[in-house]
Amino acid sequence: MVQFVSVSKILELVNKHGIENVLKGMTEYVEEDYRRWPLFDKTPRVASHSKVGVIELMPTSDGQLYSFKYVNGHPKNTKEGKQTVTAFGMLADVDTGYPFFLSEMTVLTALRTAATSVMAAKHLARPDSKTMAIIGNGAQSEFQALAFKAVMGITNLRLYDIDAEATEKCAANLDGKGFTITICRSSEEAITGADIITTVTADKQQATILTDNMVGAGVHINAIGGDCPGKTELHKDILLRSKIFVEYPEQTRIEGEIQQLDDDYPVVELWEVITGTAQGRATDREITLFDSVGFAIEDFSGLRYIYDLAKQEEDSQDLEMIADPTDPRNLFGLLDIKEAAE
Numbered sequence: 062m063v064q065f066v067s068v069s070k071i072l073e074l075v076n077k078h079g080i081e082n083v084l085k086g087m088t089e090y091v092e093e094d095y096r097r098w099p100l101f102d103k104t105p106r107v108a109s110h111s112k113v114g115v116i117e118l119m120p121t122s123d124g125q126l127y128s129f130k131y132v133n134g135h136p137k138n139t140k141e142g143k144q145t146v147t148a149f150g151m152l153a154d155v156d157t158g159y160p161f162f163l164s165e166m167t168v169l170t171a172l173r174t175a176a177t178s179v180m181a182a183k184h185l186a187r188p189d190s191k192t193m194a195i196i197g198n199g200a201q202s203e204f205q206a207l208a209f210k211a212v213m214g215i216t217n218l219r220l221y222d223i224d225a226e227a228t229e230k231c232a233a234n235l236d237g238k239g240f241t242i243t244i245c246r247s248s249e250e251a252i253t254g255a256d257i258i259t260t261v262t263a264d265k266q267q268a269t270i271l272t273d274n275m276v277g278a279g280v281h282i283n284a285i286g287g288d289c290p291g292k293t294e295l296h297k298d299i300l301l302r303s304k305i306f307v308e309y310p311e312q313t314r315i316e317g318e319i320q321q322l323d324d325d326y327p328v329v330e331l332w333e334v335i336t337g338t339a340q341g342r343a344t345d346r347e348i349t350l351f352d353s354v355g356f357a358i359e360d361f362s363g364l365r366y367i368y369d370l371a372k373q374e375e376d377s378q379d380l381e382m383i384a385d386p387t388d389p390r391n392l393f394g395l396l397d398i399k400e401a402a403e
Contacts, residue, residue, distance in 0.1 A: 066162075159383060
């Protein structure tokens with residue numbers, strides 16, 4: 062049997078434990094696995110691109126557990142009343158090859174993305190950071206805000222989206238959750254006074270959400286939206302002024318903001334900062350940039366965390382996904398085929 066977490070079950074778990082507690086816990090799991098980074102199999106995700114989106118598989122293993130995630134990204138879906146991103150994932154035992162946990166990962170991906178963002182900012186942003194601008198107020202924005210509040214105590218938010226209804230939605234969802242929210246009319250207005258800038262837009266194009274003259278000294282940029290070839294959010298000159306941190310360079314150079322730079326442009330792998338083998342922010346005036354595209358190890362962490370929550374539940378759901386004959390050599394015997402009478 063394979064334990065299964067459905068959409069309704071993950072929502073139940075988040076509501077039972079509280080979303081901020083879940084985000085804190087998931088951040089701890091992600092950081093724990095970043096500290097074990099060299100143990101993992103690492104490969105850029107396997108992507109199938111079309112004119113309207115991308116479908117990807119994201120596998121990894123730490124030698125004991127194996128995980129994969131199926132995920133899509135179709136920005137045009139929102140106009141059709143569908144999600145931009147949907148996903149599911151699985152954990153398996155390396156020793157036997159048997160899968161033992163299957164979970165929805167649309168909600169889980171939003172949680173682990175926010176957890177990864179705040180983990181990076183905890184190590185890279187100025188310690189006195191108090192205000193965050195969120196540019197792009199779609200499906201990920203509330204998760205980002207709540208993660209930064211739960212882990213770093215960020216409660217001042219400046220929101221902007223080219224779609225004013227998206228900003229109103231985000232502000233309404235976060236109302237009463239301990240934030241001081243400013244709704245802004247432009248990117249320039251949004252980043253005014255911000256210590257941390259999160260860009261999380263969805264259009265599959267080379268966009269310029271921030272230009273070089275907009276970004277002052279000392280900020281931390283959490284760039285999430287650029288996550289496939291040909292899709293960026295930041296002007297190249299911002300990258301040239303920043304100290305850049307990435308998850309896995311071989312993937313980020315294909316999909317991230319740094320696809321705008323030469324292949325040998327120096328970047329720092331985030332796991333090295335977390336383990337103390339590389340320096341993060343050097344001065345309060347330095348611009349730090351986390352060029353995040355999402356990586357399979359973060360999905361591994363998210364699946365581990367949700368599995369550990371779900372296995373404590375008395376009403377866990379199991380799926381009969383694996384054929385299990387009494388004699389493993391007699392799979393055919395499961396069919397119990399009766400010959401038709403002559």
